[in-house]
Amino acid sequence: MKFINRDTSWLGFNERVLLEAGSKDVPLIERLKFLSIFSSNLDEFSRVRIPSINAEKKALKKEGGVSIAQKVKETIEAQQNLYGATLAEILSLLKKEDVIILYKEEADKEITDVLNEYFFSKIASYLHVRYLDESSLFFPENHFLYLVGEAKDRNEIAVVNIPSEYINRFLVVQKNGKTYFAFIDDILRMNLGKIWIGKGIEKAYSIKVSRNAELFLEDEEEGNLLKKVSTQITKRDTGLAARLLYDAEMPASILNKIKQVFGLENAMLVEGGRYHNLKDLNKIAVGNKSLYYPKAPVIDYKIKQSFLFDELRKKDVLLHLPFHKYDTVLRFFNEASLDPFVTEINMTVYRLSHTSQIAETLISAAGNGKKVTVFVELKARFDEANNIVWAEKMRDAGVKIIYSIPNKKVHAKVVLVKRKTEKKTQLFGILGTGNFNELTALFYTDHIYMTSQKSLLNDLDKLFKVLKKKQKQISEVDFTPSSLLIAPFNLKQRFYELIDREIAHAKSGRYAYIRVKFNNLEDKQIIKKLYEASNAGVRIDLMVRAICCLNPGVKGQSELITVCRVVDRYLEHGRIFYFENGGDSEVFLGSSDWMTRNIDRRVEVCFPVLDKRYKKELTDILDIYFNDGVKATGIKKDQVFKPGKNTGQAQVEMFKYLAV
Known part of the structure; x- marks a missing residue:
């Protein structure tokens, strides 16, 4: 099959x-x-x-x-x-x-x-x-x-x-x-x-x-x-x-x-x-x-500067939820609201908390004279009514609200802040794997990346300009991101290229390896590409929380592919993509699963992690998860998942790793 x-x-x-x-x-x-x-x-x-x-x-x-x-x-x-x-x-x-x-x-x-x-x-x-x-x-x-x-x-x-x-x-x-x-x-x-x-x-x-x-x-x-x-x-x-x-x-x-x-x-x-x-x-x-579960420790991210934006000028910040406190995310919005040099805040919203502090902060920011634009997805299943309530409340407070693009869902989890001084305009942004929701952040595992890197944020700025125009056929817009992977523009093509690159490494006799952790794998074209990679000699390890249509371990089809899932105290939601690239590895995070709806019918954002320290950190985190010998299981009843050397429990080991 x-x-x-x-x-x-x-x-x-x-x-x-x-x-x-x-x-x-x-x-x-x-x-x-x-x-x-x-x-x-x-x-x-x-x-x-x-x-x-x-x-x-x-x-x-x-x-x-x-x-x-x-x-x-x-x-x-x-x-x-x-x-x-x-x-x-x-x-x-x-x-x-x-x-x-x-x-x-x-x-x-x-x-x-x-x-x-x-x-x-x-x-x-x-x-x-x-x-x-x-x-x-x-x-x-x-x-x-x-x-x-x-x-x-x-x-x-x-x-x-x-x-x-x-x-x-x-x-x-x-x-x-x-x-x-x-x-x-x-x-x-x-x-x-x-x-x-x-x-x-x-x-x-x-x-x-x-x-x-x-x-x-x-x-x-x-x-x-x-x-x-x-x-x-x-x-x-x-x-x-x-x-x-x-x-x-x-x-x-x-x-x-x-x-x-x-x-x-x-x-x-x-x-x-x-x-x-x-x-x-x-x-x-x-x-x-x-x-009950014993109360879990939560790690404070220590900001060394007086302001978070000062910190982001010097280095990126990567948070892993719920192991890190969500306070740093809230602080990003609060600083943007209060900072007199911040002129614009742009954000996508897919699911907000019913008591969203972030939405309240955006309302305050508009009252503080900022130009606040929020793209609200009206078609977020079972959250449509809550999104409408918040959108109308924000709109009444002076926030510019843009509702849904026809025939597309905007599922990206991104924020862009513009800060203007006499000397220059600076961009600050958040790119994430999960919703901006303070409640689900307590029990969903996700990754939040805060940055001031121009190569990423210039692409993000262009994306918001496209969203504000609200073209009916957004996939026909002339927009080719240079750093970000954005559906429906270049995300599918770039993932194909990354897989093809591993195939080329394998055919040249080099070690080729793909490791991905996400929620769903359903797109048959990508699955066929993974089968092709396996047959070419690329080792592929996948951690798929829920739907997985790829059939692993089949002779002549997917012999080098393993698939497992982790179900534990927290809902696994973060998406990490790793490509070996002949020893010069690349790591990506993002909002998109490999489902047809994500890559063809939604606006999604995945992004390379450029900071070498965080690339290493995410690689270590993948090691932790793929070595889980307690909560990781195969996706088929006849499949026995064999973890690596470490037989610990991934979500427990995450606290230990991040607390160091």
Whole structure:
């Protein structure tokens, strides 16, 4: 098989997350959080990929007689079974710590009165009760939870919402030194006779409908994109049903009626457990610190000069998040806002925090007389609404806001500051691998490069000029960067050239080596180029966190290619590209994965690390990751990942390395 299917690869990554929830060396509450992440990832997969899979399944070729749609369904069902077993184990261990999550069991009599009182005092305020027959129409809202029952004497389906979008999913009760967490789902089940009065329904089953999350922006080049995105966001929750997740114990008679009454004939039907939306497990919180990861040390970047900009005139600054404090990034923006010689601040925004200090600083900078221009990507999936809110707030404060380029997403993570004195104009910039988001910076591993190097920033200045013009066909713009790798202008071509150079070294008998760490590898053209390199004698080591369509270790195709992934305490997000180049190695960082969407349909920025000290540092970091013998695994079930000499845990070793 030349390529691995992207959807089964995505599910493979999510299974690795699930396996981390089962890891004995992870504290119990943190294991619950991995279960939460698994559930959240699966929900996103259902909303983003299953509609496409369902639409294409008739046209898809068979793989061993099984369609991709069937294979995906079987994989999800197997993972759900493993999920249930893992959760049961964690709950049993938590009970020994006097943390009792009531799961498929009756509440102790000593807290039953508390639960029933909570039903009337709180939950009942948000209940919407419906009775439906075959002629009724009912629209289950996207990702909302419902209980359904069958009133057989009247041939009706009884429906009530589980109001977790209004109140906490769990009621916490402290009793006799124990902490109880009761699902509000079960409090409803305890009170069915008070909800479906006189219906004689004694049992209820949970369901959830996931709807298509894609935004359909026809004729994107015309009209007001802001208005179109805003309209589509409101429609997202009323889109076509992609998946019905239902309690496996539900009788077939109820399931068949639900399909008809809810209009779910074309949705993928997936058996689940008693509870859905178990991403809510991340809301479980207790006071016992031993049930959490120990507090991680965070490294201060020591600035030797009075001002960060003075430091950047003398040398570059490279931060590795979350191992370094984010304060240095915030300081960059704050200095730019206050410095009387700073005249311009230009920035791209893909995902901001809901409480973004950076956005507030940009507002202050505009108030301080700076010319502030922010390019806001309106099509950042699931962050569209937050981006619109911040964009409008910044615009009202005097920040110039530029919204999305038609048919392109701007995914670059860059900032450019212009500082003018009587003698000259100086440029300062940030080029990064992750979003300018103070919250995700606490648990995403990323790299932030601050510099005043003209060769990089002159290219960045030209890019912002292109973005400000907002051409409809940006890929046709006459712009060839001299130092940066910018999609869609030269990024793909430059990576091809770098791979071809390694091929030439290998054919000349020199050692040739490529080592890359990123999130996704899906573009078939680049994969074929890597296969070509492997067959030419280039050794290739890849660390791909999530989707990987490259099939490693195949004779005559990819014998010299290894692929692994790391799933640990922090979400691996940083992108590092290393090319041996006959001993004169080159190292790049950037925002782009090797996916078709990144290199052909987005504006991305990757950049060479020119400082020799930081090139060495990033090479060492790659060594640390590719030598992980604890959390690094192969991407295929039959693949055993063999680390190098060091069998440490990469994220732990990172602190040790950077703290020196």
